[in-house]
Amino acid sequence: MHMRTLIANATVFNGARFLPGTSVLFDDESIIGVEADLDARGDCRVIDGRSHTLLPGLIDAHVHTPSILGFAESSLRNAVVFGVTTVIDLGAEPAVVAAMKARAAVTPAFADLRSAGVVATAPGGHPLELGGELPTLSRPEEAPAFVAARVADGSDFLKIILEDGTTYGIESPTFDYPVVEALTKAGHDAGLLVVAHAAGQGFARWAIRAGVDVLAHAVVDEPPASDVVSALADRGTAVMSTLTVFEAAERHQLWTDPRVATYLEPSFLERLSEHVAPKHRPATQIENGLRFIRACHDAGVPILAGTDAPNPATAPGASLHRELQLLVESGFSTADALAAATSRPAGVFGLRDRGRIAAGLRSDLVLVAGEVERDISHTLEIRNVWRQGVEVERVRHQ
Ligand SMILES: [Zn+2]
Numbered sequence: 001m002h003m004r005t006l007i008a009n010a011t012v013f014n015g016a017r018f019l020p021g022t023s024v025l026f027d028d029e030s031i032i033g034v035e036a037d038l039d040a041r042g043d044c045r046v047i048d049g050r051s052h053t054l055l056p057g058l059i060d061a062h063v064h065t066p067s068i069l070g071f072a073e074s075s076l077r078n079a080v081v082f083g084v085t086t087v088i089d090l091g092a093e094p095a096v097v098a099a100m101k102a103r104a105a106v107t108p109a110f111a112d113l114r115s116a117g118v119v120a121t122a123p124g125g126h127p128l129e130l131g132g133e134l135p136t137l138s139r140p141e142e143a144p145a146f147v148a149a150r151v152a153d154g155s156d157f158l159k160i161i162l163e164d165g166t167t168y169g170i171e172s173p174t175f176d177y178p179v180v181e182a183l184t185k186a187g188h189d190a191g192l193l194v195v196a197h198a199a200g201q202g203f204a205r206w207a208i209r210a211g212v213d214v215l216a217h218a219v220v221d222e223p224p225a226s227d228v229v230s231a232l233a234d235r236g237t238a239v240m241s242t243l244t245v246f247e248a249a250e251r252h253q254l255w256t257d258p259r260v261a262t263y264l265e266p267s268f269l270e271r272l273s274e275h276v277a278p279k280h281r282p283a284t285q286i287e288n289g290l291r292f293i294r295a296c297h298d299a300g301v302p303i304l305a306g307t308d309a310p311n312p313a314t315a316p317g318a319s320l321h322r323e324l325q326l327l328v329e330s331g332f333s334t335a336d337a338l339a340a341a342t343s344r345p346a347g348v349f350g351l352r353d354r355g356r357i358a359a360g361l362r363s364d365l366v367l368v369a370g371e372v373e374r375d376i377s378h379t380l381e382i383r384n385v386w387r388q389g390v391e392v393e394r395v396r397h398q
Pocket of ligand 1: 063064308
């Protein structure tokens with residue numbers, strides 16, 4: 001016997017549009033029905049959904065799982081507390097990813113994840129300036145063996161780093177173009193989706209020319225170039241927005257919002273308020289990023305909402321809500337912004353069982369107070385989060 005829950009008469013965002021006066025019945029396996037009048041017969045918890053909006057469990061399309069298991073647990077726990085039930089990890093320790101996938105499979109307390117695992121970077125390239133060691137490559141002929149090792153590690157997709165350090169105000173070695181092309185081909189030959197970190201306009205051109213499937217960031221070093229935007233649109237290349245990681249804490253002020261501060265673990269709250277020197281995160285980045293994402297969206301490029309949490313001035317879970325606000329600031333409708341954090345990343349990453357509210361899909365759900373359709377900031381008015389139909393406890397930290 002499965003515990004069933006009925007949310008009655010809510011506004012339901014189904015992954016594409018808002019359905020007023022709609023009820024959703026679900027159990028700990030899946031969504032049973034989505035209709036105006038659903039029968040609550042039998043053993044069933046009933047929640048009055050009037051003046052509330054029900055969302056699919058949110059998907060953060062760009063995070064990093066910390067390499068220490070305890071931090072990885074906190075990171076994925078904070079994500080769920082903020083309604084982020086699935087994350088796409090753009091670079092992490094394969095053993096930690098495997099451990100967290102196993103945990104997410106048995107407890108609703110941690111967000112489920114898909115991961116690039118070890119990223120492809122040049123010797124000494126980003127993110128090695130932060131310390132640690134990674135296998136690297138520098139010649140095109142090394143690409144197939146590099147990709148085979150990622151498949152053996154359990155990587156769900158391939159990530160290629162194209163970064164000369166400009167984005168961070170440092171200097172970094174990076175790949176020559178032929179390596180990018182060879183890695184993209186090797187990834188595709190292995191059946192992997194290929195994602196490129198290319199936050200500079202020149203590198204974005206390389207990535208598009210090589211045929212990658214997704215850009216991991218908005219282009220932020222220059223205002224958007226029309227040839228880049230139209231090439232992305234023509235090829236159907238998706239873009240992870242990651243506007244939050246280019247925004248200074250002084251601009252977003254997210255840590256001062258009691259809806260964030262109450263539920264975010266203190267270490268992450270501190271990280272969210274961290275000052276980043278303008279040398280490493282110039283104000284032009286967020287301005288260029290907002291314009292780039294708007295131009296891409298207007299041209300029909302699929303945008304995926306991602307945060308790059310937990311980089312400085314971001315935090316797991318909480319920052320995705322800021323990302324939604326920034327998408328709306330850049331010109332998205334509230335429905336388009338929410339699709340970027342639900343159905344669209346699910347589609348791009350082949351997660352067919354989630355990202356929408358429809359019968360038969362996983363019961364990953366977030367109930368928030370108010371009409372999100374009119375005001376995107378209501379996504380922070382979280383009342384309940386369910387992962388696979390089990391309500392997640394939201395612990396108060398202050
Ligand atoms: Zn990243």
